Amino acid sequence: MTQTTGIAITGISGRMGQMLAREVAANPKMQLVGAVERSGHDWIGQDLGGAMGGTANGVIVTDDVATAIADAQAIIDFTTPASTLAFAAAAAKAGIVHVIGTTGMSTAEIAQLKEPARNAVIVRAGNMSLGVNLLTLLTRKVAAALDEDFDIEIIESHHNQKVDAPSGTALMLGEAAAEGRGVNLADVSDSGRDGITGARKRGDIGFSAIRGGDIVGEHDVMFAGAGERIILRHVASDRALFARGALKAALWGQGREAGEYDMLDVLGLGE
Known part of the structure; x- marks a missing residue:
């Protein structure tokens, strides 16, 4: 009998949490062994299958991460920066893989992951999709090939419930473009245009955010020069692709040395 990998999921009542639970249930290499929600949530103490409107599956939703990961080999986390740091500490203590899809983390918060990464595998990515990670590679290469005569603008579109921007x-993608040009993104980022801003500064990497309806995720990287534009684009139409990428990362991390990784490592595209 093939051994399955035990998976715990945080933020289980959310759209991504429930998507992850369904994808784990459909994956013969995995078994859902833990489900976490914030204290006081209505689902605490309930069987997850029933809470999701289906049949009971024996997984009881808890607000105690230690209980949720007791039988897990990986924890998958699409929550908030503060919660992610707490889960990272718990995953490191248990020595299990921590897959992080949480967005909106500050540079200081990301730096705090170095300590738990001494004792556990952490796979963190702003996006878990294969296509987006290929787009990241292409963005870096195109940025390296073109000089500052080409302005770089990153245009992203998401649903109207998304709380962070960019x-x-x-x-x-901005980090990839900055790396390609050999600069620090923080020094060239331009994401706050409003009113009389003056002309665009040469070498800046711009960000434009669109929010509306139920857009899953669309990202364009535009290199705009005099008389020509190069546009790299990725469109996501099904958020299940993010869940599947996270599960791939959870399996990939088994048996790896402790440390910080990203999806390019998982996909064998790291340089």
């Missing part, structure tokens, strides 16, 4: 994916 998106984690947009920032990931």
Whole structure:
């Protein structure tokens, strides 16, 4: 009998949490062994299957992460920065893989992951999709090939309930563009245009955010020069692709050395 990988999911009542639970249930290599929600949530103490409107599956929703990961080999986390840091500490203590899809983390918060990464595998990405990670590679290469005669603008579109901007994916693409040009993104980022802003500064990497309806995720990286534009684009039409990417990362992390990784490592595209 093939051994399955035990998976715990945080933020289980959310759209991504429930999507992850369904994808784990459909994956013969995995078994859902833990489900976490914030204290006081209506689902606490309930069987997850019933809470999701289906049949009981024996997984009881808890607000105690230690209980949720007791039988897990990986925890998948699409929550908030503060919660993610707490889950990272718990995953490191248990020595299990921590897959992080949380967006909106500050540079200081990301730096705090170095300590738990000494004792556990952490796979963190602003986007878990194969296509977006290929787009990241292409963005870096095109940015390296073109000089500052080409303005770089990253345009992202998401549903009207998204709370952070620019998106984690947009920032990931911005980092790739900055790396390609050999600059620090913080020094050239331009995301706050409003009113009389003056002409665009040469070398800046711009961000534009659109929010509306139920857009899953669309990202364009535009290199605009005199008389020509190069546009790299990725469109997501089904958020299940993010869940599947996260599950791939959870499996990939089994048996790896402790440390910080990203989806390019998972996909064998790391350089």
